[in-house]
Amino acid sequence: MFGKAVNYELIWDFTVSAAVDESQQWILSAMQRHGQGLVTILWRILGNEQDVCDAYQNTFLQLAHYKGRQKPEHMKAYIFRVASNTAVSMLKHRAAEKKRLSTAIVTREGAISPENELDCKYLQETLRCHIAQLPEYLRNVVMLRDLGELSYAQVGRILDISAATARVYRCKAIQLLAVWMGKEREER
Amino acid sequence: MSINKNKGTTLKSQNGSSNKCRRIRAWLHKAVISRFHIDAEWVQNHIANCPRCNRRFVNVAKVNLALSAIKSQPHKLDLLMRANTQAIGVLKHGLREAPKAEKLRAMLPEPKPLEKCGKYAHSTANVAACIAILLLMKIGIFSSMDTFQTQGQKAVEQYYASQLGEDLADEVFSA
Numbered sequence: 001m002f003g004k005a006v007n008y009e010l011i012w013d014f015t016v017s018a019a020v021d022e023s024q025q026w027i028l029s030a031m032q033r034h035g036q037g038l039v040t041i042l043w044r045i046l047g048n049e050q051d052v053c054d055a056y057q058n059t060f061l062q063l064a065h066y067k068g069r070q071k072p073e074h075m076k077a078y079i080f081r082v083a084s085n086t087a088v089s090m091l092k093h094r095a096a097e098k099k100r101l102s103t104a105i106v107t108r109e110g111a112i113s114p115e116n117e118l119d120c121k122y123l124q125e126t127l128r129c130h131i132a133q134l135p136e137y138l139r140n141v142v143m144l145r146d147l148g149e150l151s152y153a154q155v156g157r158i159l160d161i162s163a164a165t166a167r168v169y170r171c172k173a174i175q176l177l178a179v180w181m182g183k184e185r186e187e188r
Numbered sequence: 189m190s191i192n193k194n195k196g197t198t199l200k201s202q203n204g205s206s207n208k209c210r211r212i213r214a215w216l217h218k219a220v221i222s223r224f225h226i227d228a229e230w231v232q233n234h235i236a237n238c239p240r241c242n243r244r245f246v247n248v249a250k251v252n253l254a255l256s257a258i259k260s261q262p263h264k265l266d267l268l269m270r271a272n273t274q275a276i277g278v279l280k281h282g283l284r285e286a287p288k289a290e291k292l293r294a295m296l297p298e299p300k301p302l303e304k305c306g307k308y309a310h311s312t313a314n315v316a317a318c319i320a321i322l323l324l325m326k327i328g329i330f331s332s333m334d335t336f337q338t339q340g341q342k343a344v345e346q347y348y349a350s351q352l353g354e355d356l357a358d359e360v361f362s363a
Contacts, residue, residue, distance in 0.1 A: 027279065028288040031272060036297050039271050043263045049270075052263075056271040061278050120257045127254035146255050178247035181254075 026071050027064055034076060037148065038083050044147040045087040045131075047124060055090060059083040077158040084143045091132040130180045138173035141166050268297050 038059065042052040059082045063072070072078040131142055137159075144155045145166065152163040152170075159166065224231070235241045272292040276284055283289060341361075348357035 024280070024283060025286065025288070028276075028283060028286060028292060031275065031292055032288065032295070035272060035292070035295065036268055039263075039268045039297070043267065044258050044261075047258070047261065049263060049267055052267060053271045053274045057275040057278055060275040064279055123250065123254040124258050124261065127251065127258065147258065149259075174248065174251055177251045178244065181250050182243060182247035 024064065024069060026075075027060060030063065030075055030079060031060060034079050038079060041080070041143065041148040042083055042087055045084065045128065045143060046090060047128065051087075051090055051094075055083060055086045058086045074158075077160075080144060080148065080158055081140070084140065088132050088139065088143075091128055095129050095132060126181065126184065127177065130177050133180075134173055134176060138169050138176065141169040142173045142177075145170050265296060268295055269293065 035056075038056060039052060042055050043049075046052055046055065059079060062082050063079060066072055066078070131139060134142065140159055141155055144150050144158060145152065150158070152166045155166045156163040161169075222228070226232075235245060272295055276289050276292060279289075345357060345361055348360060352360075
C-alpha cells in the first residue's frame with residue numbers, strides 16, 4: 001500500500017514537472033525571438049559585454065519567476081522594460097562607483113581637456129550617465145526609441161502611451177540631455 | 189421623406205464643413221511651415237547671430253553625435269551566444285536540456301529580413317524600372333500603331349470616296 005502511494009507520488013511529481021517544463025518552453029521561445037534586440041539595446045545602454053550578459057541573465061531569470069511562473073500577457077513589453085530597468089540600475093551603480101573613486105583619487109588624467117571634448121568614448125559615457133539620470137518616463141522613451149531603434153508605435157505599445165506622446169517625450173528628453181551636456185561643458 | 193431629405197442635407201453640410209476644415213488646416217500648416225521652419229531665412233540668420241541659440245544647437249548636435257556613436261559602436265559577434273549561454277545556465281534543468289536551448293547556445297546575430305533584402309533593393313528597383321519602361325513602350329507602340337493604321341485607312345477611304353464616288357470606294361475597300 002505504502003509502495004503504491006510512493007509510486008503514485010512519483011508519477012504525480014513527474015507529470016507536474018513535465019507540465020511546468022512544457023509550459024515554460026515559452027522562455028526559450030522568447031529568448032529566440034527577442035534575444036538579439038535585447039542584446040543590442042543592452043549593449044548600447046551599458047557598453048560593456050560582461051554587464052550585458054549579466055543584465056540579460058537577470059531579465060530572463062525575472063521572466064522565469066514572473067507571478068508564479070506564468071507567461072506575461074505582453075511578453076515583449078515586459079522583457080524590454082525589465083532589461084532597460086536592470087541596465088539603468090547597473091549604470092547608476094557604475095556612475096556612483098566612478099564618482100566615489102574620482103573623489104578619492106583626483107588624477108591629472110581625470111581632468112577633461114578641450115581636445116578630448118569630441119572624444120567618442122567620453123561623449124558616449126557622458127550621455128549614458130545623463131540618460132540614467134533622466135526621469136523614468138523620458139528615459140524609457142529614449143532607450144526604446146534611440147537605443148532599441150523601435151518605432152514610435154512600438155514604443156507607445158510597450159509603455160502604454162500613444163505614439164504622439166512618445167514623440168513629445170523623446171523631444172523633451174533630447175532637450176534636457178542637451179541642456180545637461182551644455183552645463184557640463186560650462187562647468188569644465 | 190422630409191426627415192431623410194434633412195438628414196441628407198445635414199450630412200452634405202457636415203462633409204462640406206469637414207472638407208473646409210481640412211483645407212484650412214492644410215493652409216495653416218503650410219503658412220506656419222513657410223514662416224517658422226528651421227530652414228526659413230530669418231530663422232537661419234537669427235541662429236547664426238544669436239549666441240544662446242548657437243549654444244543650444246551645439247548641445248543638441250552633441251547629443252545626436254553621442255547617440256550615433258553609441259549606435260555605431262560594434263560588439264563581438266559571439267555576444268548573443270554568450271548571453272544566451274549565461275541566461276540558460278540559471279534556468280531550471282528541463283529548460284537547460286531542451287533541444288531549443290542547444291540552438292540558442294550556438295545562436296549568432298542575423299541581419300533583419302529588410303536589411304538582408306537591402307543589398308538587392310537597388311538592382312530590384314532597376315529591373316522593375318526596366319520592365320515598366322518595356323511595358324509602357326510595348327503598350328504605347330502597339331496602340332499608336334493601331335491608331336495610325338485606322339486613321340490612315342480612313343483617310344484613304346475618304347480620298348477614294350471623294351475622287352471615285354462612294355460606291356466604287358466601298359467596292360474597293362470591302363474586297
